[in-house]
Amino acid sequence: MSENKKLPIGSVIGILGGGQLGRLLSISASQLGFKTHIFDPDPKAPAKQVTNLSSTFDYKDKRALENFANSVDVITFEFENIPVETIQICAELTSVFPNVNALSICQDRTNEKKFLNEMNIPSSPFVPAKSFQEILQSVHVLEPPLILKSSRFGYDGKGQKIIYSKEEIEGAASEFNDRPVILEKLIDFNLEISIIICRDMFGKIAVFDPAENLHENGILIESKVPASIPFSLASDAILIASKIVNALEYVGVMGIEFFVTKENKLLVNELAPRVHNSGHWTQSGCLINQFEQHIRAISGWPIGNGKRHSNVLMQNVLGSNVKLLDRNSNSSTNIYGKDDPKDGRKMGHKNYIR
């Protein structure tokens, strides 16, 4: 991007990934007067319903990626499981935000943990393991209860297993089939919160108020603001979040999940280098929501201040519940345009002003 970094109105924003986050990003980009181009191997990717520009190719199709990169003015992605090579191919031809370094750290739990450790940012104790043998040894380093997670490509609680005793480790380890894993101490937390933070390309940072999150089986059920935490904890979380995005020279919106322990200490649980489900409340609680904020950041436009005007409860609509959507009208409803309401699949969300 040139010295004048502000992308002109009418520019095309390329989005890798056409799920609900790509769809909501595309809608916000349209609102700001940009065109969007969705790249996704799935011809029925929901985001392809909300723009007239899309590409349907594999994420490893170099030629298709080059055509895509040459036809857009900036590229972003909706999820952290995009192959790093995909981003590298695109980044040779146009600007990609967030940067590939942030992506490669955040898409691998072991890298992420090491990054946090190096920054002296507290997270749960962990042991990385590359093989069945290493997993078996790890259980002697950390006391159960533990949580065994595949190091890459996990989401919504997939690729995770809780281990309550040393005896369970062998059975659990075999499930992971010699994929790289990470064994973490299972945290007995009071509650979970998240920070949605944005850093623009000039280094300016804005945060939204911390959300209090409720998960079931690893899937987010609801988020509410304000979170029931003291102001001092919120400040600490915000400082940690800004330290992270600064260290990564990050551009765009990042979601950071924290545990608040029984001792009221913060532990970083996970970094998501993208807009985040726990930030959907900002659509109804802030003048500029997380999607508009991300598009502003990656297009060199000024970002919002994150100020919240209302108390909001966000509830996810999962699986076939989408068919039972009640007829009440006290929530703003978002449905993602997915065909197949599989169990636990995120089909939409509802925002209530409380």
Next chain:
Amino acid sequence: MSENKKLPIGSVIGILGGGQLGRLLSISASQLGFKTHIFDPDPKAPAKQVTNLSSTFDYKDKRALENFANSVDVITFEFENIPVETIQICAELTSVFPNVNALSICQDRTNEKKFLNEMNIPSSPFVPAKSFQEILQSVHVLEPPLILKSSRFGYDGKGQKIIYSKEEIEGAASEFNDRPVILEKLIDFNLEISIIICRDMFGKIAVFDPAENLHENGILIESKVPASIPFSLASDAILIASKIVNALEYVGVMGIEFFVTKENKLLVNELAPRVHNSGHWTQSGCLINQFEQHIRAISGWPIGNGKRHSNVLMQNVLGSNVKLLDRNSNSSTNIYGKDDPKDGRKMGHKNYIR
């Protein structure tokens, strides 16, 4: 629409007209999980950027309209200058909201005035005229200052001329070239307000707070809520608005403009059978904005209650001002995706929370 009138998620909403209002309606329909199909003779209509379904044919192309109507589940329109015949063709094949009767009244100022008169709803004194001769005679019925308006197809102050003296009438009348016109008493008002009202297909009504509007040369410059009017005036405006939508058995959002006279009396100035520029503030001031509200109404979903959570100032971005968009970030920005920033053309709008 069947007994169970609620349109299923994934249904296709057809929108006649692909300007900014069609675009913003399409975006809200997407948010609710509907697909949209834009019908507009202009291949570059801005709304065609925000969906993958569009048709580019004349509004009088019967076959194209039939194909369109057969491929969607419900039809709405973004502006009142759609030919009545277009709606009639569509209405034979699928549901169209608002209904054709409301459209034909609202697209003709003379019909509109007569409708209001019959309902005993106050509006400015007027005389309809079908010819040059009738215009000349009208000036003897009403005392100048007057405003001469073409009866149909006027918008944003186009097709209007102010007449300060009887002597000016001849020159003015000749400009209108024997088109049907209406000669209205020019109202010396204190301020202009508008009501954005919604009626659903079950007869339920919801209104947004009245907005105070500022026009220049017939073009809306800004709207703000709350309007600086007493509560009693707001109530009267709301009662008039509900009387209008009930009488028309209207389904969807309607914008109604009022003058507040120097004597603090309300006069209806204009009915717009569609979402309205002076309701754009609802995007930042309400949980469910006027676009989501309209889509909910026409798809049989429950409508919002219109409650306002914040004070909002909406400013239009006109013509080449779109190029000068400042870098501040205290407003939520909407740009409409139009190529050509002609003088006075509505290119976007900004919402400020005050």
